[in-house]
Amino acid sequence: MSLPHALLTSLVERPSSSGYDLARRFDSSIGFFWRASHQQIYRELARMEKAGWVASDEAPGHTRKRVYRCLPAGRRELVRWTAEGGSPPVVRDALLVRMRAAAALGSPDLSGALEAQLRERLTQHEAALMSYREIEARDFTSERRSAESEAQAEAERMRHVILRAGIRFEESGRDWSREALAALDARDPHDAHDPLDALDALDA
Amino acid sequence: MSLPHALLTSLVERPSSSGYDLARRFDSSIGFFWRASHQQIYRELARMEKAGWVASDEAPGHTRKRVYRCLPAGRRELVRWTAEGGSPPVVRDALLVRMRAAAALGSPDLSGALEAQLRERLTQHEAALMSYREIEARDFTSERRSAESEAQAEAERMRHVILRAGIRFEESGRDWSREALAALDARDPHDAHDPLDALDALDA
DNA sequence: CAACCCATGTAAAAAGTTACATGATTAA
DNA sequence: TTAATCATGTAACTTTTTACATGGGTTG
Numbered sequence: 001m002s003l004p005h006a007l008l009t010s011l012v013e014r015p016s017s018s019g020y021d022l023a024r025r026f027d028s029s030i031g032f033f034w035r036a037s038h039q040q041i042y043r044e045l046a047r048m049e050k051a052g053w054v055a056s057d058e059a060p061g062h063t064r065k066r067v068y069r070c071l072p073a074g075r076r077e078l079v080r081w082t083a084e085g086g087s088p089p090v091v092r093d094a095l096l097v098r099m100r101a102a103a104a105l106g107s108p109d110l111s112g113a114l115e116a117q118l119r120e121r122l123t124q125h126e127a128a129l130m131s132y133r134e135i136e137a138r139d140f141t142s143e144r145r146s147a148e149s150e151a152q153a154e155a156e157r158m159r160h161v162i163l164r165a166g167i168r169f170e171e172s173g174r175d176w177s178r179e180a181l182a183a184l185d186a187r188d189p190h191d192a193h194d195p196l197d198a199l200d201a202l203d204a
Numbered sequence: 205m206s207l208p209h210a211l212l213t214s215l216v217e218r219p220s221s222s223g224y225d226l227a228r229r230f231d232s233s234i235g236f237f238w239r240a241s242h243q244q245i246y247r248e249l250a251r252m253e254k255a256g257w258v259a260s261d262e263a264p265g266h267t268r269k270r271v272y273r274c275l276p277a278g279r280r281e282l283v284r285w286t287a288e289g290g291s292p293p294v295v296r297d298a299l300l301v302r303m304r305a306a307a308a309l310g311s312p313d314l315s316g317a318l319e320a321q322l323r324e325r326l327t328q329h330e331a332a333l334m335s336y337r338e339i340e341a342r343d344f345t346s347e348r349r350s351a352e353s354e355a356q357a358e359a360e361r362m363r364h365v366i367l368r369a370g371i372r373f374e375e376s377g378r379d380w381s382r383e384a385l386a387a388l389d390a391r392d393p394h395d396a397h398d399p400l401d402a403l404d405a406l407d408a
Numbered sequence: 409c410a411a412c413c414c415a416t417g418t419a420a421a422a423a424g425t426t427a428c429a430t431g432a433t434t435a436a
Numbered sequence: 437t438t439a440a441t442c443a444t445g446t447a448a449c450t451t452t453t454t455a456c457a458t459g460g461g462t463t464g
Contacts (some may be wrong), residue, residue, distance in 0.1 A: 001422075002298045009305040020443050033300035039425065042445060063444055064432065077308060082302045083317035088328055089297045091373070091451095094206045095367050096237035098286045101213040104360035105283060106355055113287035124292055151310055158307035161387045162300050165380050169295070172376035176369050183365045205450080224415050244452070246417060268460070269413055294424095 002086075003044050004053070008078045011054060011070040014161045018059065018067050019045055032132075032166045053077055095121060099180075115184050122177035129170040136163055206290075207248050210238045212282045215274040222248055222263065222271050236336075236370045240288060249402070257281055301327060303384075319388050326381035333374040340367055 010022055010030060017025075022039035022045075025031075036044075045068060048054045053074030059065035070078075095117055102110040140160045148156070214226055214234060221229075226249075227242035229235075229297070240248075249272060252258045257278030263269035274282075299321055306314040344364045 002296070002301050003423080005298075005305065009301060009308050012308040014304070018443070019445090023443095030301075030304070033295055033297045033304075035294045035296065035424095037425070038443090039445080042443095046445095062432080062443085064445095066444085075309070078305050079311065081316065082305045082309070082314050084323050085317075085324065086298045087304075088325065089295075089299075090239045091237055091293075092206070092239065093237045093293045093369075094209075094290045095293075096369055097206050097210045097213060098290075099366050100234070100237075101209065101216070101282050101286045101430090103359040104213050104216040104364075105268045105279070105286070106359055107283065108355070108358065110283065110286050111358070113289075117289050120289065121292065151312070154312065154315070155307040155310055157387045157390065159301050161384045162303050162307075164383060165300055167299075168376045168380045168383075172372045176372045178261055179368060179372075180365045183361045186361065207451085222415075223417095227415095239452095241453070242415090243454090246415095266415085266460090272417085329436080 002034065002081075003036055003040060004048055005078055005081050006030060006036070007041065007044060007048065008053065008070055008074050012078065013069055015069045016067040018065050019176065020065075022068075033162070048074065051119065111184055115181065118177050118181050118184070122174060122181070125170045125174035125177060129167065129174060132163060132167045134171060136160070138161075206238065206285075207240055207244060208252055209282055209285045210234060211239070211245065211248060212257065212274055212278050215272055216279065216282065219273045220271040222269050224269075226272075237366070252278065315388055319385065322381050322385050322388070326378060326385070329374045329378035329381060333378060334372065336367060336371045336374060340364075340371065343367075350371065 007022060009064055010025055010179075011017060014021075014025075019038065023036070023041050026034070026036045026041065045054065045056070049056060049068075051073075053071060054068045055071055056066045056068045059067045098117070099114060100143045140156070140163065210230075211226060215221060218225075223242065223246045227240070227245050230238070230240045230245065249258065249260070253260060255277075257275060258272045259275055260270045260272045263271050302321070303318060304338075306318055309403055344360070344367065
């Protein structure tokens with residue numbers, strides 16, 4: 001149950017956010033390591049308000065918009081939860097199940113479909129990687145880290161290391177997708193090319 | 205909704221498995237990319253039997269044990285689902301949320317707790333990696349791949365590539381954990397060591 | 409005969425997804 | 437003024453997790 005804590009984190013980072021704001025941020029930056037739909041977010045915000053972790057005010061100039069802020073009790077809860085350990089995240093990848101199914105079924109007609117899925121996966125990894133690398137270049141280049149307090153520098157190191165997790169994850173996914181495509185390609189001797197091509201693809 | 209298909213795959217691989225057998229396999233080999241508890245599995249098997257995808261018989265010599273097998277309709281469904289595409293898996297890692305919370309809260313006392321969690325994560329990745337590497341050495345070394353049919357060879361390549369996903373995933377997690385620990389270590393100038401140590405750790 | 413693995417479930421709660429619904433504001 | 441985006445929800449459903457429960461067989 002980490003959604004409320006992800007929301008508290010987001011509210012500590014930027015107080016006076018609406019559910020809509022939070023939902024948008026869960027589609028971008030935070031969304032890399034925690035997804036949530038707007039329905040989940042609104043429901044969770046209501047629960048958190050009842051628990052006394054956050055409070056909300058009507059946004060000036062808007063009839064429907066409500067902005068939330070983290071209360072001291074919410075901050076205490078976030079500190080408590082952050083220090084507490086947790087089990088490693090469960091991995092669930094349907095594409096790997098599909099590949100294993102194809103191997104078990106032994107039907108060669110499935111290879112084409114899997115190849116297409118792998119190519120799609122590859123472009124997804126490449127796209128994510130490019131956007132993460134842009135963020136890294138923009139926010140975490142050496143010249144930016146100069147006249148800061150030690151606390152600020154540590155927070156920045158922490159945020160950078162989180163982004164690095166995303167970068168490494170996407171790189172590893174990209175490299176594996178290429179390896180998998182090369183392995184599937186080996187099945188057709190007729191259009192098989194020089195094995196060195198596969199190695200090139202892995203290096204690129 | 206891939207659990208039924210993961211179960212069908214497992215039943216195609218080894219017919220006449222009980223719910224208990226399947227649950228054990230979901231704790232080991234299949235468990236790397238799809239987790240399921242025995243409660244989920246028993247319920248799902250009942251559903252699949254009602255849908256006509258599997259059938260069950262009482263195991264001889266046992267009163268309580270039931271063994272399942274995949275029916276033609278189940279096989280057709282598995283083929284259909286395997287060819288169909290799907291969205292990439294959602295990533296959810298509470299440790300990254302915790303790190304981001306620590307950065308947002310700006311309390312240095314949390315660094316110790318996070319360091320401990322990172323060290324634990326690191327040993328988990330190392331342990332998983334070692335066991336995957338053992339499987340790779342045992343089942344996928346070059347001398348084993350000789351007198352096989354082309355279909356068998358392709359299935360074996362597929363299973364190998366799935367294992368490679370696990371290996372790459374654990375390697376990337378291990379490397380990132382080390383990078384993160386090195387970044388957190390940079391905060392304490394008193395016990396800071398030669399930066400080269402961090403590089404060594406990344407190479408090992 | 410106690411501890412452990414085999415074997416199968418029920419019940420309840422939490423978390424997440426999908427579909428539906430509505431109204432306000434803003435920019436072309 | 438129409439379409440897109442902002443903004444907030446409800447309802448129903450599915451999936452997953454956690455806790456509880458039971459009983460047979462095997463081995464030290």
